[in-house]
Amino acid sequence: MPTQEQNQKFIVPIGPQHPALKEPGHFEFTVDGEIVTAASVRLGYVHRGIEKGTEDRTWTQNVYLLERICGICSHVHVTAYVVAVEQLAKVQAPPRAEAIRTIVAELERIHSHMLWLGVAAHEGGFDSLFMYSWRDRETVMDILETISGNRVHYSANILGGVKFDIDDQKRDFILKGLEFLEERTNHYMKIVTTDETFLGRTRNIGTMTKEQAIELGAVGPTARASGVTIDIRDSAPYSAYKTFPVNVITDETGDLLARFVVRIKELLESYRLIREILDHMPEGELAARIPRRIPAGETIHRVEAPRGELFYYVKSGGGDKPERIKVRTPSLCNWSSVINFAVGHKLADMPMILAGIDPCFSCNDRLIKIRRANQSQVWTWEDLRLHGIEYYR
Amino acid sequence: MDMAVKTPSSPMQKVMDGLRAWARINSPWVIHYNSGSCNGCDIEILATLTPRYDLERFGVKLQGSPRHADVLIATGPVTRQSRERLLRIYEQMPDPKFVVAVGSCGLSGGVFHGCYNIVGSIDEVLPVSAYIPGCPPRPEAIIQGVVALLQSLKPQ
Numbered sequence: 001m002p003t004q005e006q007n008q009k010f011i012v013p014i015g016p017q018h019p020a021l022k023e024p025g026h027f028e029f030t031v032d033g034e035i036v037t038a039a040s041v042r043l044g045y046v047h048r049g050i051e052k053g054t055e056d057r058t059w060t061q062n063v064y065l066l067e068r069i070c071g072i073c074s075h076v077h078v079t080a081y082v083v084a085v086e087q088l089a090k091v092q093a094p095p096r097a098e099a100i101r102t103i104v105a106e107l108e109r110i111h112s113h114m115l116w117l118g119v120a121a122h123e124g125g126f127d128s129l130f131m132y133s134w135r136d137r138e139t140v141m142d143i144l145e146t147i148s149g150n151r152v153h154y155s156a157n158i159l160g161g162v163k164f165d166i167d168d169q170k171r172d173f174i175l176k177g178l179e180f181l182e183e184r185t186n187h188y189m190k191i192v193t194t195d196e197t198f199l200g201r202t203r204n205i206g207t208m209t210k211e212q213a214i215e216l217g218a219v220g221p222t223a224r225a226s227g228v229t230i231d232i233r234d235s236a237p238y239s240a241y242k243t244f245p246v247n248v249i250t251d252e253t254g255d256l257l258a259r260f261v262v263r264i265k266e267l268l269e270s271y272r273l274i275r276e277i278l279d280h281m282p283e284g285e286l287a288a289r290i291p292r293r294i295p296a297g298e299t300i301h302r303v304e305a306p307r308g309e310l311f312y313y314v315k316s317g318g319g320d321k322p323e324r325i326k327v328r329t330p331s332l333c334n335w336s337s338v339i340n341f342a343v344g345h346k347l348a349d350m351p352m353i354l355a356g357i358d359p360c361f362s363c364n365d366r367l368i369k370i371r372r373a374n375q376s377q378v379w380t381w382e383d384l385r386l387h388g389i390e391y392y393r
Numbered sequence: 394m395d396m397a398v399k400t401p402s403s404p405m406q407k408v409m410d411g412l413r414a415w416a417r418i419n420s421p422w423v424i425h426y427n428s429g430s431c432n433g434c435d436i437e438i439l440a441t442l443t444p445r446y447d448l449e450r451f452g453v454k455l456q457g458s459p460r461h462a463d464v465l466i467a468t469g470p471v472t473r474q475s476r477e478r479l480l481r482i483y484e485q486m487p488d489p490k491f492v493v494a495v496g497s498c499g500l501s502g503g504v505f506h507g508c509y510n511i512v513g514s515i516d517e518v519l520p521v522s523a524y525i526p527g528c529p530p531r532p533e534a535i536i537q538g539v540v541a542l543l544q545s546l547k548p549q
């Protein structure tokens with residue numbers, strides 16, 4: 001006999017401060033017993049107003065501001081920005097600079113994927129894998145520190161080129177590190193695909209078909225694990241990817257296991273690519289001169305961040321500051337997919353399913369204002385500040 | 394912050410105070426909250442807990458619940474939306490409690506200074522006991538900051 005209680009929904013709120021993820025996001029899972037019947041996410045805790053902030057800073061200052069959109073994929077953000085600005089200024093970065101940009105981008109992918117491997121394993125309770133992968137990740141952090149001088153925000157890019165060179169000594173250091181990492185990565189591949197307890201928690205969990213992935217607009221490794229061949233490095237090559245093509249890695253199954261496998265295979269692909277570029281390093285300058293005032297115009301640039309397609313729109317009014325910069329980040333695109341395929345799984349699987357898309361909040365918290373048809377509105381800095389104060393009062 | 398317990402002093406009380414301080418210094422439980430950072434600081438905090446740096450050798454344990462925590466490690470500038478949360482977490486922590494601000498953003502707003510949705514640095518919202526500068530600070534710096542905080546708690 002259905003009582004009133006049985007008809008009522010039971011909602012489990014998680015966040016914004018929660019032990020599972022290191023960043024604030026609020027989730028609500030409606031559960032029926034153990035099974036999740038609906039999921040929703042509330043974002044925005046780390047919205048800082050960076051896009052508007054760029055309009056107040058010069059082209060060069062923005063390199064440092066945009067790098068700090070995300071601490072994990074900082075280099076790709078700046079790459080997308082500087083290439084767009086170079087397009088506007090009609091300046092071409094020298095080939096050696098492009099090669100170094102690409103090497104740093106691939107090193108960043110390695111550090112990001114290893115970080116993710118650890119965090120995702122931790123969500124599933126496999127803490128030794130977490131500790132091991134983070135211990136090995138220190139190798140790539142050492143490489144990044146050796147070539148750039150910083151562990152997280154490497155500031156490799158400047159407008160028109162790069163800041164530092166990779167000489168023979170650094171090259172040998174990178175190659176030595178990659179050798180160690182490759183051996184460890186093969187070991188992880190073995191664990192992830194053969195360990196019974198691990199498979200029990202990843203196989204057929206959070207499955208997304210190819211059609212769903214396309215329909216929900218998934219990007220990056222999340223989409224590639226469902227068999228969608230989408231990789232900007234391959235479909236719209238930029239920088240050194242034009243001369244050194246990548247092999248796009250996909251998997252057909254689309255479950256959590258496939259997401260692990262795709263990312264681990266991408267690690268191996270990154271090692272190969274870095275070695276190839278290091279073997280064929282173009283000679284020449286590190287940077288081209290770029291004017292302080294960028295000619296008026298607008299442009300876009302797309303790059304492949306560790307989490308998927310990253311899109312930049314840059315508009316210049318001809319001054320020393322940009323007129324508008326719009327950033328479309330991969331994490332935001334992936335949320336709708338995870339909210340959909342989370343339904344029907346056990347509550348205990350949620351942390352791992354959420355971690356499966358490699359969520360990152362710092363880049364996806366936006367202010368959204370719905371505009372009525374035929375009515376345009378320009379927001380000034382002061383309007384936005386007042387809106388923020390009013391909104392969170 | 395004042396560690397003295399406001400009760401009439403008796404020999405027994407002294408012993409208990411000593412014991413409490415000893416326990417607190419040797420096993421602080423920390424909680425971490427990101428109030429608007431770029432997560433560069435957060436991954437470095439996580440890195441301090443992993444085998445290369447191993448903050449746990451100082452007895453530090455990362456905790457999920459504010460109600461069990463002694464130390465709040467806060468990163469990033471405070472955004473308008475997370476201000477409430479940050480305060481709520483702080484209020485849920487039992488006394489005595491300490492706040493460690495990590496990263497240039499937490500200290501001053503850093504590169505985001507002046508963005509419209511930023512309230513400001515962490516010490517504009519909470520009393521901060523230790524500041525760790527850097528963007529992001531190296532794991533060694535974070536360890537040094539936490540250890541310096543623990544040292545300062547030793548009874549004179």
Ligand code: SF4
Nearest residue numbers: 430433496497498528
């Ligand atoms: S101090 Fe630097 S690394 Fe830390 S949150 Fe701020 S911008 Fe990110």
